[in-house]
Amino acid sequence: MSPEVETEALTRRGLMLVLSSPSGAGKTTISRALLKEDDNLVMSVSATTRPRRPGEQDGKDYYFVEPVDFNLMINRDELLEHAKVFNHYYGTPRGPVEDALSEGQDILFDIDWQGTQQLAHKARTDLVSVFILPPSTEALEKRLKTRALDSAEVIDQRMSKAAEEISHWSEYDYVVINDDLDRCLAEVKAILTAERVRRTRRTGLIQFVSRLREGY
Ligand SMILES: Nc1ncnc2c1ncn2[C@@H]1O[C@H](COP(=O)(O)OP(=O)(O)OP(=O)(O)O)[C@@H](O)[C@H]1O
Numbered sequence: 237m238s239p240e241v242e243t244e245a246l247t248r249r250g251l252m253l254v255l256s257s258p259s260g261a262g263k264t265t266i267s268r269a270l271l272k273e274d275d276n277l278v279m280s281v282s283a284t285t286r287p288r289r290p291g292e293q294d295g296k297d298y299y300f301v302e303p304v305d306f307n308l309m310i311n312r313d314e315l316l317e318h319a320k321v322f323n324h325y326y327g328t329p330r331g332p333v334e335d336a337l338s339e340g341q342d343i344l345f346d347i348d349w350q351g352t353q354q355l356a357h358k359a360r361t362d363l364v365s366v367f368i369l370p371p372s373t374e375a376l377e378k379r380l381k382t383r384a385l386d387s388a389e390v391i392d393q394r395m396s397k398a399a400e401e402i403s404h405w406s407e408y409d410y411v412v413i414n415d416d417l418d419r420c421l422a423e424v425k426a427i428l429t430a431e432r433v434r435r436t437r438r439t440g441l442i443q444f445v446s447r448l449r450e451g452y
Pocket residue numbers: 257258259260261262263264265266379380382383414415416417
């Protein structure tokens with residue numbers, strides 16, 4: 237295959253890989269591991285009105301904004317989706333997502349079920365949604381406590397919302413259980429690998445296949 241043909245055959249629009257779960261099931265851990273190993277995957281950095289946790293960086297973990305600025309972003313239609321989660325507002329800036337998709341770059345989202353529903357309405361063909369389940373309620377609570385980033389009150393609040401988040405699992409394309417992290421990671425990677433070669437995404441193949449057929 238000549239380099240020219242090869243490039244054309246590989247051309248495709250990027251996809252949106254969404255991870256959702258109850259708080260503490262492991263989305264951030266899985267996202268970091270995926271991004272470390274995958275050059276064609278970038279993280280969507282959300283805007284939020286939630287206070288910054290120790291160690292979090294503005295512009296890397298989130299864009300930390302005041303409620304008034306969040307509202308401005310909504311009014312200017314700068315957010316692809318937004319939702320109130322645990323008393324704070326979270327939203328996905330539109331521009332970086334649209335740029336990534338049109339450049340053929342895949343983009344990873346750590347968002348809740350409300351945001352996923354909005355993306356499913358707006359961008360179903362680009363969306364691949366994965367719901368991550370914890371192995372048990374006890375394990376979930378232990379993870380939130382071991383993470384030690386939230387107060388006891390916040391942990392209680394997140395645990396009390398876990399059942400509501402989990403009730404949306406059946407709206408997702410894939411469901412994985414994050415018991416053993418390596419196995420869970422392997423399953424998410426397998427989903428991404430398969431979705432990248434989905435026929436409907438492979439716009440570059442149309443020209444490539446017709447050239448192949450002309451050759452016979
Ligand atoms: N398979 C696993 N086994 C044990 N601990 C895990 C596993 N996966 C993640 N953890 C730990 O659980 C804690 C919560 O994980 P993480 O912060 O990734 O969850 P999250 O889903 O992103 O939470 P949030 O929605 O609150 O941002 C972390 O301390 C992480 O190291």
